[in-house]
Amino acid sequence: MKRETQNVLLLLLGGALCKIAWNGSYLRYVKPSVLPFLVAAGAVILALGLISIGRDVLAGRSAPDQHDHAGRSPWLLVLPVLAIFLVAPPALGADTVSRSARTLAPRQPAIGFPALPAGPAPALPMSDFVTRAVWDDAGSVNGRQVRLIGFIVHGSQDITYLGRLVISCCAADATPVKVRLEGRRGLEYLPQDSWYEMRGQVVPGSARPDTRFTPTLTVSDLHPIPIPREPYEY
């Protein structure tokens, strides 16, 4: 591959990184704290491409004869560029939840749980809710209405779950958390992967080893929401 072409590819690649950093879609792939590194990487890639182009232009027409030993591998850089600019893959969803046998094995915190926020129905992160349902002996979620945000996952035997993915670095290490939904008719007709805010109450003692620590939520109210800016929990 010619130097010029490599430089154009670098501009495209740096541009792609800057684009997802700018419009916020990087949150589909990595966690928020990666942003400064992502911007820096995009800027460095752009700069390397621009410097090289500038140098070749200044050097006149001698540049086209220069070839690198890089072989054909640089062509593959087209793939992430095309994937980001043309396809922009969505955040992981129900497919990952049903594919993974791993579920977040909630760890017993060393200290007890703080009380739930006051108010009629506090909003909880899904992972926090599940951890409390499994481990909190004081039953801080029992008898309380809570609000959870997640997407619909249809499991086997007509069971409907609300799912969410927890990532620690990037989407490749996503771990699902899920809550079984009950108490309303028509839950099984909600479209897979659609995002909802569920209001409801945990069924005490439902997160047991035989349910694979998946608590059940008795839904009292639900309404569809747009996909959140941060689709994962961290």
Place this chain on the structure above:
Amino acid sequence: MAAPTTEPPAGSPASSAPWRRITSLEVLCAVLVLALLAQAALIQVLDIPAVRTGATVFVAVCVQAMPFLVLGVLVSGLIAAFVSPLALRRVLPATTAAAVPVAGFAGMALPGCECASVPVSRRLMQQGVPPAAALAFLLAAPAVNPVVLVATAVAFPDEPRMVAARFLGSMATALVMGWLWARFGRPEWIAQRALRQAERPPGHSAWVVFTDTARHDLVSSGGFLVVGGLTAAALNVLVPASWMASLAGQVLLGIFVMALLAVVLALCSEADAFVAASLSAVPLVPRLVFLVVGPAVDIKLIALQAGAFGRGFASRFAPVTFVVAVGCAVLAGVLVLGGLR
């Protein structure tokens, strides 16, 4: 590598056309136009859930690794431009056997994941560092740097000894591989292009060498990173989930499966501790094996190594590293964690 060369074009398609060469720039334009035209079809393919998941994982691996790769190529460029082979030789002990541990512990200073260490260690080789020492650095850097160790401590709050076990297992892997290479390795297994000294062309300033080296390393390793990302995405979708469920209480089978998983999942070494921690059904030693094998040998790394050092190198180095890493991890687990548990 940074030097402009006048060799015949290696990879440009249709370079033999007698009338007029189709340049790679034109090919690139054609590819982009075709992709734009086919955009609707591409998006339709994403309707298949497994493809969609794979595409997201692919982009995620690339996006996550790119900052580390950029860090790696910048360090590589700095070494090429400002660190003379002579200075490196003065820092390292004269005998290779003694240089290996020095290089291994020097790995603690590069806070990146495995993508950063490949270009740096290749540059070290080109600057005259013995390959054995550069390889020890390659294996140690992604596994024992402070960021990874802190991440491990955070992921295993109930098992503080996991950090020590991981450090011991990974460092042992790096040193054993370094010494093995010093004893049995042959220079001809490493592709010539990887060892060729970067000669600074007359009249080129250090700045030109720095930017040109970094640019070249970025372009060549970036392609191989993409290979790794593609493979990791495919396996992420294809590896059956039931593998995990069957491992509860099985130490020996667990070691085997977790070692393989570390290779195929190709997680960033700063994230793998959290994944290992979430597999709470699996015994501790297999999870330690996962943490030691992952940064030393995985699909993404094999692709990067094949690109940097040649296929002949990767096909010998990766399997031996795998065996050594599993052995060192089990040993470290028995010593530090107190038995096979």
